[in-house]
Amino acid sequence: MISDPIKLAAAGLGRGFMLTLPSLLADPHVRLTACAAPRAASRQAFLDAFGGRAHESVEALAADPEVEAVYIATPHQMHREHAEILAAGGKHLLVDKPLAITMADASAIVDTVEAAGVQLVAGPSHSFDQPVVRARALIDERDLGRPAMLHAFNYTDFLYRPRRPEELSTEQGGGVVFSQAVHQIDMVRLLMGGEALSVYAATGAWDPARPTEGAYSAIVHFDGGRFATLVYSGYAHYDSDVLQGEIGELGAPKDMAKYGAARRALAAVASPEEEAALKSGRTFGAVDPAPKAPYPEHFGPVVVSCPRADLRLTPTGVEIWGDERREFVETPAAPSPRTEVLRGLYDAIRRGAPPPQTARWGRASLEICHAILDSARTGEPVPLKRQS
Numbered sequence: 001m002i003s004d005p006i007k008l009a010a011a012g013l014g015r016g017f018m019l020t021l022p023s024l025l026a027d028p029h030v031r032l033t034a035c036a037a038p039r040a041a042s043r044q045a046f047l048d049a050f051g052g053r054a055h056e057s058v059e060a061l062a063a064d065p066e067v068e069a070v071y072i073a074t075p076h077q078m079h080r081e082h083a084e085i086l087a088a089g090g091k092h093l094l095v096d097k098p099l100a101i102t103m104a105d106a107s108a109i110v111d112t113v114e115a116a117g118v119q120l121v122a123g124p125s126h127s128f129d130q131p132v133v134r135a136r137a138l139i140d141e142r143d144l145g146r147p148a149m150l151h152a153f154n155y156t157d158f159l160y161r162p163r164r165p166e167e168l169s170t171e172q173g174g175g176v177v178f179s180q181a182v183h184q185i186d187m188v189r190l191l192m193g194g195e196a197l198s199v200y201a202a203t204g205a206w207d208p209a210r211p212t213e214g215a216y217s218a219i220v221h222f223d224g225g226r227f228a229t230l231v232y233s234g235y236a237h238y239d240s241d242v243l244q245g246e247i248g249e250l251g252a253p254k255d256m257a258k259y260g261a262a263r264r265a266l267a268a269v270a271s272p273e274e275e276a277a278l279k280s281g282r283t284f285g286a287v288d289p290a291p292k293a294p295y296p297e298h299f300g301p302v303v304v305s306c307p308r309a310d311l312r313l314t315p316t317g318v319e320i321w322g323d324e325r326r327e328f329v330e331t332p333a334a335p336s337p338r339t340e341v342l343r344g345l346y347d348a349i350r351r352g353a354p355p356p357q358t359a360r361w362g363r364a365s366l367e368i369c370h371a372i373l374d375s376a377r378t379g380e381p382v383p384l385k386r387q388s
């Protein structure tokens with residue numbers, strides 16, 4: 001029982017907010033008290049559903065005394081400005097991934113929160129998934145040795161979900177590297193521990209109608225000769241959830257009979273404006289939030305190789321392939337699929353004990369996103385400088 005949940009507001013009531021909402025409503029670590037949203041219809045829908053206060057601007061939200069922390073779920077390019085306004089109002093921050101688009105903006109956010117003395121948790125990201133957190137703990141508890149190799153891959157329909165125009169332009173933070181690689185990078189960094197040193201990568205942009213990266217393959221080298229491979233395709237063909245018990249990314253059973261639905265829905269769209277409107281039609285107030293998912297979230301198959309065991313993460317737990325026997329460790333029941341990130345925010349604010357995913361962490365993960373793009377462009381490995 002938690003007697004003092006964080007009084008949390010949301011800036012932006014779009015898709016990101018919708019995906020976190022079932023957890024915000026079910027989780028005891030937070031209480032949703034306010035929002036900032038530019039559209040009057042979204043504000044009214046918020047008031048109808050939750051009461052509290054609905055502000056027209058982030059500035060007004062920053063001045064709301066009933067708000068302790070704000071979940072920034074506005075488009076990537078706004079994260080810096082919104083973080084600066086809210087930190088100046090003394091609000092703690094939960095900033096959805098990626099922390100920013102440019103390294104300069106990420107550094108400005110780091111400087112802002114450190115100067116203001118507010119907590120920033122970089123998330124939600126799949127590094128907070130319960131099987132990831134459990135695997136990390138098992139590596140230490142079972143003394144399996146430092147992870148030496150990690151393999152993570154994910155095949156989704158990401159590129160064919162309805163998008164705003166900037167989400168299809170790499171320069172403006174679009175494509176799978178900024179929005180999806182960052183999940184894998186966060187997971188990989190958490191599981192591997194230690195410091196990433198360099199990145200060697202290739203990217204694919206195979207659909208001229210959606211001219212941004214839809215796929216990548218990257219090798220991240222860590223200290224001590226350790227390494228991880230990250231593979232992703234958002235081209236809506238193969239679906240790696242078939243290897244995950246047909247449980248989708250958000251922890252709900254997936255209807256595999258709906259194969260091809262994302263491309264079919266887009267085929268009916270005639271212009272970028274229509275596509276953006278289709279995306280808006282999936283935001284808060286336009287559709288009901290999904291029910292709370294029965295399983296933890298996941299981001300595709302992951303295998304971590306330690307000196308004394310391989311660990312395979314599944315949507316419901318962790319398989320340990322030890323020297324002489326195999327074991328399955330189930331993840332314990334949780335109040336919500338995104339409980340670990342909300343607990344992280346709670347611990348940061350109430351106990352001064354933030355999770356590893358701070359503003360500096362978010363900047364380090366963003367550096368790896370840029371390194372993937374740079375390495376793909378130059379064909380050379382890219383050394384990392386902002387990891388510690």
Ligand SMILES: NC(=O)c1ccc[n+]([C@@H]2O[C@H](COP(=O)([O-])OP(=O)(O)OC[C@H]3O[C@@H](n4cnc5c(N)ncnc54)[C@H](O)[C@@H]3O)[C@@H](O)[C@H]2O)c1
Binds near residue numbers: 015016019037074
């Ligand atoms: N962690 C996840 O699972 C996940 C999933 C989807 C999106 N996201 C992240 O959420 C962020 C938003 O992406 P999205 O897909 O939800 O986009 P979106 O377009 O669906 O939503 C953005 C929302 O921000 C609002 N907004 C715009 N300007 C604003 C302002 N000045 N003040 C307040 N609100 C404003 C818009 O009205 C819209 O409702 C991105 O950083 C994205 O990476 C995270």
